[in-house]
Amino acid sequence: MQKYGADIVTDSLVNHGVDLVFGIPGAKIDRLFETLDHPKAGQKVPKLVVARHEQNAAFMAQAFARITGKTGVVIATSGPGVGNLATGLMTANAESDAVVAIGGQVPRRDLYRLTHQSTNSVALFSSITQFSSEIQDPNNISEILANAFAAADGMKRGTAFVSLPQDVDDAPVSINALPPVPKAQQGAASLTDLAWLAEQIKAAKLPVLLVGARGSDDDTVAALHSLLEETPLPVVETFQGAGVISRDLEEETFFGRVGLFRNQTGDKLLQQADLVVTIGYDAIEYEPRNWNKENNLNIVALDTTPVQIDNNFVPQRQLIGDLAQSLTILTKAVAGYKVPAASHKTLVALKEDLRAADKPSYTPAAPELNHPLDVVKAIQDHVTDEMTVSTDIGSHYIWMARHFKSYIPRHFLTSNGMQTLGVGLPWAMAAAMVRPDAKSVSVSGDGGFFFSAMELETAVRLHLNTVHIIWNDNAHYDMVKFQEEMKYNGASAGVDFGNIDIVKYAEAFGAKGLRVTTPADLDAVLTEAFATEGPVVVDVPVDYTHNYELGSQLIESEG
DSSP, rough: OOOEEHHHHHHHHHTTOOOOOEEOGGGGGGGHHHHHHHHHTOOOOEEEEEEHHHHHHHHHHHHHHHHHSOOOEEOOOOOEEETHHHHHHHHHHHOOOOOOEEEEEEGGGGGGGOOOOOOOOHHHTTSSSEEEOOOOGGGHHHHHHHHHHHHHHHSSSEEEEEEEEEHHHOOOOOOOOOOOOOOOOOOOSSSHHHHHHHHHHHOSEEEEEEEEEGGGHHHHHHHHHHHHSSSOOOOOEEGGTTTTTTTHHHHHHHEEEESSSOOOOHHHHHHHOEEEEEEEEGGGGSHHHHTTTTTTOEEEEEEESSSOOTTTBOOOEEEEEEEHHHHHHHHHHTTTOOOOOHHHHHHHHHHHHHHTTOOSSSOSSSSOOBBBHHHHHHHHHHOOTTSSEEEEHHHHHHHHHOOOOOTTTOOOOOOOOOOTTTTTTHHHHHHHHHHHOOEEEEEEEEEHHHHHHGHEEEEETTTTOOOEEEOOOBBBBBBHHHHHHTTTTTOOSBBBOOOOOHHHHHHHTEEEEEEESSSGGGHHHHHHHHHSSSSEEEEBBBBBBBBBGGGOTTTTOOO
């Protein structure tokens, strides 16, 4: 059986454990799509999911990676096809999600000509990926893909881009794809440093763990739970570290999340800590200039990769290695330590502060509008721990990230690195594909929803069990609006757009559309939505008139 470049690509994907790929075809990469969609007898290929926009396909690959811990794959054609991948790859790379993108390219003879769809895509992606390369020889297809996967799934995960010229895709080949290469493994951090850290914790009056996205893999979370069961320590999650604290550990160890505006319970705890141990924390999740503004915190970094040093993040030591192994060793070394009684009063007060924050502090401006905290509570009441909740970016994301409870890691997904509009719906779709036994939920604003709303067709076509909850503030980019109003004495600019009937829009795609007409109906409408098979879109009118309070009462105001 004659093999072509496209066959080596699919064989390489299979050898790297890829079972699902996302993308949109085009002439410059059509043989690869033909191979994916019409494999030869006995040929194993990943399942292809065709999206409606390359950016959304990249978002789906990102969510696949974050949820499963595998490497997501997205494929697009040349020129505008690969150009549309840029936002998705930039987002995934910034947020440490492993994605390999394969982009079509003009034939090699046309690479430097002003010909149809010719572009230097390797240069385009070199600054927003960890690996960007073009295949020049069909015999090198598998080795370049192997290195792309290694770069994406390294100790700091991210994205990789491979440009595949059309004539390489079409070329007859006689070699086979490389066999899978086991991922390089880490051991624990330095035993000397771990013993030193244990002594630092034992000597501390109020040690605090700040857990980020790289601390949310299954092995690390299991080791963290063992540590906290043996030695309860207060924990603050970043928005992307959500879910690392289980229900059983919540009461004694969970003190909220941090990620935007320095006025949360977690911020107050960090300010008072005499030792902050960061676990898998990346500065992009919540800049150190916010949570360590005064630059007086005693910090130790526990991570898989060296941290980025800046003026407000200078750890005493960096303990680099496999986090689960490091935490297991640390657990034994700190056994018997308890937070001193003198600090209990502080923790009790902060726990009450955390509970009080979940209670509405104002009455909505109009009777048909819903208070954000009431919407969060209603969603919470309908979501089980096994369900995945993906939140888009907008004012709603601040409310959700602060107040929505999640008890299993990587089941509450946010984009707090790039804060990219439009991720909610495609992320929820990917979650429905890889976690088919549980309903998948997305939460969007009416602005962000329409960045990717065309993918409702994809969700309907694939019969995905998704509930998309739209916080409708009557046609504003409100996250920008309220921050502009805080900055410019109540004025805002460029934040208004036209209304779209969300229910009719959903129905036009074959999805079910529901609307909450009064706050009293919120619970019943969500009950109907969650009981419905297939994609559902829920329009929830929300009151954002007090959003300025989200950014007020800052600790040592950022000015």
